[in-house]
């Protein structure tokens with residue numbers, strides 16, 4: 001059973017459709033990269049997957065016990081307050097907010113999860129440091145640990161490597177790949193880095209108003225959309 005199934009989904013702003021007739025699904029353990037030109041509707045789709053924006057037509061079905069509030073989300077860097085005056089530990093722990101319900105304090109389990117995720121991402125030593133003093137790569141690890149605190153099933157990452165240098169970018173991709181393979185958490189990543197998308201992802205969703213390609217990553221290179229996009233042309 002799919003974790004998320006989009007059935008004939010159209011989404012727009014004030015009646016003006018940005019994407020239409022989207023059909024695709026995300027299953028447990030998948031690593032889906034959403035690619036497409038600037039303005040093709042990737043972030044709009046992400047907002048709807050997170051329940052922050054209603055769809056205008058069709059429906060998004062959540063299954064396999066996944067609740068929308070249990071998606072671990074790593075936002076675009078432009079949406080992150082980089083001067084946030086909190087420690088790394090506090091930022092990671094805040095990933096537990098959604099699962100806490102109305103409880104006023106973090107539980108021992110919340111704290112255990114935060115330390116576990118920091119260990120998993122190799123950032124335990126940074127726990128007491130202020131988030132705003134970190135490098136871009138360290139900050140992304142912290143935000144990834146926070147996203148992991150929020151989910152057991154699905155990570156949603158919106159352009160997570162923007163602004164990172166090539167070495168840190170490669171490390172970040174390997175980290176995501178390891179989490180996906182070892183813990184079976186499904187990954188949905190919006191990316192402009194099409195070559196890495198094909199290298200690491202299991203599936204590709206190419207958007208341009210509608211779905212130009214949805215399927216296995218290894219079939220994408222041979223598809224018309226893939227050949228054009230990978231070849232550097234912009235329109236299919």
Ligand SMILES: Nc1ncnc2c1ncn2[C@@H]1O[C@H](COP(=O)(O)OP(=O)(O)OP(=O)(O)O)[C@@H](O)[C@H]1O
Nearest residue numbers: 013014018036037038039040041042043044045192
């Ligand atoms: N709040 C909004 N109100 C009106 N139009 C919007 C709003 N947000 C986005 N749009 C429009 O929707 C279209 C899709 O934008 P979106 O940000 O989803 O694209 P994207 O594929 O994520 O782009 P990028 O690759 O540049 O991040 C664009 O034409 C954009 O101008």
